[in-house]
Structures are given as C-alpha cells and as structure tokens.
Amino acid sequence: MVKPEELLYAKTHEWISVAEEGGDKVATLGISAFAVEALTDLVYIDLPAVGRQVEAEQPFCEVESVKAVSDIYSPVAGEVIAVNETLPDNLEILGEDPYEQGWIAKIKITDEAGLGELLDHAAYEKLCSEEAH
Amino acid sequence: MRNTHDTKLIFDLSKPGRRAARLPACDVPERDLAELLPAAALADAPPALPEVPDPQVIRHLVNLSTLTMSVDTNFYPLGSCTMKYNPKRNERAAAMPGFADVHPYQSDATIQGMLEVLYNMQESLQEISGLPACSLQPAAGAHGELTALLVAAAYFRDIDEPRTKVLCPDNAHGTNPASAAMAGFDAITLKTTADGYVDLDDLDAKLDESVAVLMITNPSTLGLFEPNMREIADRVHAKGGLIYLDGANMNAILGITRPGDFGADMQHYNPHKTFSGPHGGGGPGAGPICVTDKLAPYLPAPIVRKSGEDYSLDFDMPKSIGRVRAFFGNVGVLLRAYAYIRTHGPDGLKRVSENAVLNANYLLSRVKHILPVPQGNRCMHEFVASGKDLKRDKDISAMDIAKRLLDFGVHAPTVYFPLTVPEAIMVEPTETESKETLDAFAEILFRITEEDAQTLHDAPHTTAVSRPDEVRAARQPVLVHAE
Numbered sequence A: 001m002v003k004p005e006e007l008l009y010a011k012t013h014e015w016i017s018v019a020e021e022g023g024d025k026v027a028t029l030g031i032s033a034f035a036v037e038a039l040t041d042l043v044y045i046d047l048p049a050v051g052r053q054v055e056a057e058q059p060f061c062e063v064e065s066v067k068a069v070s071d072i073y074s075p076v077a078g079e080v081i082a083v084n085e086t087l088p089d090n091l092e093i094l095g096e097d098p099y100e101q102g103w104i105a106k107i108k109i110t111d112e113a114g115l116g117e118l119l120d121h122a123a124y125e126k127l128c129s130e131e132a133h
Numbered sequence B: 001m002r003n004t005h006d007t008k009l010i011f012d013l014s015k016p017g018r019r020a021a022r023l024p025a026c027d028v029p030e031r032d033l034a035e036l037l038p039a040a041a042l043a044d045a046p047p048a049l050p051e052v053p054d055p056q057v058i059r060h061l062v063n064l065s066t067l068t069m070s071v072d073t074n075f076y077p078l079g080s081c082t083m084k085y086n087p088k089r090n091e092r093a094a095a096m097p098g099f100a101d102v103h104p105y106q107s108d109a110t111i112q113g114m115l116e117v118l119y120n121m122q123e124s125l126q127e128i129s130g131l132p133a134c135s136l137q138p139a140a141g142a143h144g145e146l147t148a149l150l151v152a153a154a155y156f157r158d159i160d161e162p163r164t165k166v167l168c169p170d171n172a173h174g175t176n177p178a179s180a181a182m183a184g185f186d187a188i189t190l191k192t193t194a195d196g197y198v199d200l201d202d203l204d205a206k207l208d209e210s211v212a213v214l215m216i217t218n219p220s221t222l223g224l225f226e227p228n229m230r231e232i233a234d235r236v237h238a239k240g241g242l243i244y245l246d247g248a249n250m251n252a253i254l255g256i257t258r259p260g261d262f263g264a265d266m267q268h269y270n271p272h273k274t275f276s277g278p279h280g281g282g283g284p285g286a287g288p289i290c291v292t293d294k295l296a297p298y299l300p301a302p303i304v305r306k307s308g309e310d311y312s313l314d315f316d317m318p319k320s321i322g323r324v325r326a327f328f329g330n331v332g333v334l335l336r337a338y339a340y341i342r343t344h345g346p347d348g349l350k351r352v353s354e355n356a357v358l359n360a361n362y363l364l365s366r367v368k369h370i371l372p373v374p375q376g377n378r379c380m381h382e383f384v385a386s387g388k389d390l391k392r393d394k395d396i397s398a399m400d401i402a403k404r405l406l407d408f409g410v411h412a413p414t415v416y417f418p419l420t421v422p423e424a425i426m427v428e429p430t431e432t433e434s435k436e437t438l439d440a441f442a443e444i445l446f447r448i449t450e451e452d453a454q455t456l457h458d459a460p461h462t463t464a465v466s467r468p469d470e471v472r473a474a475r476q477p478v479l480v481h482a483e
Helices: A033-039 A092-096 A112-117 A121-131 B054-065 B088-094 B108-129 B141-158 B175-182 B200-206 B229-238 B247-252 B293-298 B331-367 B388-394 B398-407 B435-449 B453-457 B470-475
Strands: A014-021 A024-031 A042-046 A058-065 A069-074 A077-083 A105-111 B133-135 B165-169 B186-190 B211-217 B242-246 B266-268 B289-291 B303-307 B310-314 B383-386 B424-427
Touching: A014 A069, A014 A112, A024 A069, A033 A092, A042 A092, A042 B470, A105 A112, B088 B331, B108 B133, B108 B247, B108 B289, B108 B303, B108 B310, B108 B331, B133 B293, B133 B303, B141 B175, B141 B211, B141 B242, B141 B247, B141 B266, B141 B289, B141 B293, B165 B175, B165 B200, B175 B186, B175 B211, B186 B200, B200 B229, B211 B229, B229 B242, B242 B247, B247 B266, B247 B331, B331 B383, B331 B424, B331 B435, B398 B424, B398 B435, B398 B453
Parallel strands: B165 B186, B165 B211, B211 B242, B242 B266
Antiparallel strands: A014 A024, A024 A105, A042 A058, A058 A069, A077 A105, B133 B289, B266 B289, B303 B310, B383 B424
16 A cells, blocks of 8 residues: 655655665656646556666656646656556546556666655645645 | 527538529530649539528528627727727728728739838837838738748847847736747746736846847736836846837827837737737737837838839848748738728827726726735726635635626636736726726626526536537537538
C-alpha cells in the first residue's frame, strides 16, 4: 500500500518513488490527486514509448482533459523502462487511485540530480494550498 | 412549437427525384463526359447529394437557425471572445459591388478604390496601435501571431542573433505558446502573481539573450491592465528581445493608450473583437499585424503603397517572409472593420472602449457578492469571477451556472479559462448592452445560485440538446449519424 506521505513531489505536480531494481535505481512516477482534480475530467493520455530517453524537468508525456492538454514532466533523467498500459482505456484509475494503480511510467535513472529539487509531502501540500488561491 | 420534422438531417429529408429547380432542356449538342475528361477524373457514381425541394430547404435551415443563440437574438457575455454587436450597415458596405465584385487578378489601375480602402485600413491600424507598419494578410488572430513571430525570427536571423525562446505568461491564450512552437521557438511559461500580473522575479530568472520575444496580452485575459508593462518592456528590450502584444483585448484601450507607446514591437488585431466582423462559425476571419520600423522589411509582401494619388501593391520587399495568405487576405472582413472604424471616428472608438470598460465594471459590482473576483474589484472590458465558494458550499460548478443560463435565454460566459482561476467564469458584456440588460443578467445569476443543485446539474432543460457527455464525446466519438 503506497502512502502519499512517503512519496516525493515535483512543483509540476508529479509524484515519484525511487527503488532499487536489479542494481539500477528506478523511479516510478504518476500525477498527484491535486493535479487530477485540477485537470477535471480526463479524456486522453499519451504515454511515452518504452526505451525513450527522458531529460530532467522536460515534458515526456501528455494528459488531456475536457479543459486543456497538460504536459507531464520527469524530475529525473533516464530511460523509460515500463508504462502503465491499462491507463489509456481506464483513465478513471487516475482519479480513484493516483498513487498506486494510477502509476504512469517507470524510469531507470541515469542522472538523479533532479531528486534533490523534489518536495516532501508536507512541502507539497503547502504548495497546493498556495496554488488554490 | 418546435419543428422536429424539418430539422432532421437534410439527408434524412431527401427523396429521389425531388428538386429545388429544374433546368430547361439543353439547347446545344450534348457530349459524353468520358470524351471530355480523362478516366481518372471521372467518378464511378454521382455524389450522394440530398434531393429536397426549395421550401423544405428553407424551412430546414430557418428552423435550425432558431435552435442556437446569436448576439442578434440573446445577451452573449462570452468573455475573451468579445461577442460584440455587428452593425448591419457594415455588412451592406462590404457587399457593395465595387468591393464584392472585383477580382484579385485585376490590374491595380482598375481597383484603385479597393486599394485606397486597404491603404487607409493599414494607416488606421497603424495609428490605433502606435506602430508604423502593417500587413493585412493574416487570416485570423492566431495566424497574425504566427506571422509576427515568423517576422521576428527573420529579423533575428538577419542580424545574426540565434535566439530560441518565447516567453508567455501562464494566463496567456493557448494560441500564444502554440504560435511560438509553430514558428520554431521553445515556448517558456512565465508565472503570474496572485494579483494576476507578470511575476517580475520569474521574468528576471528566465530572461537572457536566448529570448527572442515576450508575448503579452494587455489588458490580460483576467481583464487587468498590466501595471508593470513599461518595466517589463524595458527589461526585455535591454536584453535585445522583442515585445509581442496579443491584441485580443484592444477593445478596452482604443484611443486611450497604444501598444507602440507602452513598449510593444508588434501586435495583431482581432477585427471581429475590436471593430466589426463575423464571429465564430470557423471564419472567415482576419488578423492584421502592425510592427515597428525595424521589423517592417520582413512583413509579408505585398503591401499597399500610395504614391501621389495612385495606389499600388508593392512586391519589392527582398527581406519579406513571403506570402502567408492568397492575394490581400480576407478583404471582406477587413472592409467591415474599416467601415466600423470610419463610422465611429477617433472620438467614437474611444467611447466604445470607455463603455466596454464601464459595462464590465458595472456588472462586476452587481455580481461580486455571489461570484467573487479574486483579482480585485476593478477591471477593464471583462472580469474573471470564481465559483469556488459556490462549488464548495452548494455543489454548484461554473459549468452548472453556464448551462443553466441557457434556460433563461442568456448565452453562457466563458468558463474554466484562464486556468489560473479555479471555477473561472469570464464575463464580457461588451459596450452595446444597456443597463437594463446587465441588471436582468445579474438577477438571473442570483436566481440560479439560489436553485437546488440537482436542477443545475441537469441543466439545460429547455434547449434542443441537453448537456452532452463531454468525456464520452471525447473518448468514444460517434462520427456518423447512421449506419
């Protein structure tokens, strides 16, 4: 069971958890419950290709709602090693369980410099309350 | 009362052999098409056109036209889109045979009247913007943005400064970053403050010699005049960058201030929002642009020039980015706008803006106790209220209010834009609405916010089509009417 309190967050509203997998550091990434609520009804997600190299703080994925199209950014540089194939046809998962079933991609980290910029849960909550001004 | 028969799809009304007109027998020898055209150009079967008599075509279209709203039938406070009334005399002016029946391939000598009007239009737009050069070619506002950014790119190439970035505030029209990307730049988002203004610290952090253009909408999409405009322009100019003014909200500042005077290097106009022209329906539109002298050589050719009493098209512009539209742009739209400018004159245009701002502020003061405006209690030509409290306290969303207004014969305001305001409701009454209309709108809003939430969730109740399922429409679109 993933606890939101134990995840790290980017200012652009992605969550991330880092784990060792076969000697590599792998980041699992999704978008926060705050982001899902702000986006309103989701209609489409454009998942990245497995094998794609992503750069830190660059968009690598898009999610579209009835309101707007929004970029999803990777806080770290690395290679996409898995994507959640069930999401495109079951976008409601992102609203129901954004931190576990609603994971979006796993990235094998090649440069973890971006991790230092991430917020813990308390700092992220504060950011969200400021943005909801 | 509603005619559900004649508003069926025209193909469902079709019966073989029915005709609106029957042509007389051909009085010259007929030849087989196969003799006249190569086989590849011939269709296997005639096109499946509907076969309907004249009265039924008319009844079909007239009835359909009553199922929607227009500014000629209803109050239409659709913020950002500026659904201002189009005086009908401008339609008549544009339809005069001297304008409507000329052909763009005629020689300059035979269309002097048309060229004179287009020249005067260039001059008028330059005067209003405070920028000395103009291209009438772009076919819509966003096309004007793209054209101006291509002009900026050509300028920086010419002076050998490789600049890659365009800055856009986070409450910009979506067309701004899209145009930047289309023109080959990286679009970088600038933060705005809680007051809705450009965050100067974020500007300083992102501004360097790689920035080609800062695109700014002033008055902004929040209906606010940027108080730091001059400072922002000075900082961008100090780094060698250019200021692009998104002219979507020019209707708030006509004759009061000019983009060229507050630091803009280029701008587009939306003639239908600022002056007069067809709204919506996919066009045709126009998006003329004005630029400074140093950018003028890169404008699309041709430009109308005046020499003595003669008007001509100048193609001799070696640094021009080339054409962006066939011939002179959408001339019919420009003519309507020109007629509007000339019938109002300088003082009249100023009054247009004064009344647009007065009407918006009056309406703001009438509704702010139920729909608070986070960015303050004053505005320019439009304001962005937030339904956040209603959503929290009564489970009434901005969308619910928008849909329910239709039942009261009012077009919905723009909702959920700009994205920086939660439950945004963007109201723009325009200058021609009377105090009585504005009061009636405010009363309807009060009444709606007192209704029970379920009535609002199910609204609209009186329209031909009730609330569509937007999620299903996007995810499982049905693109044929019948199998």
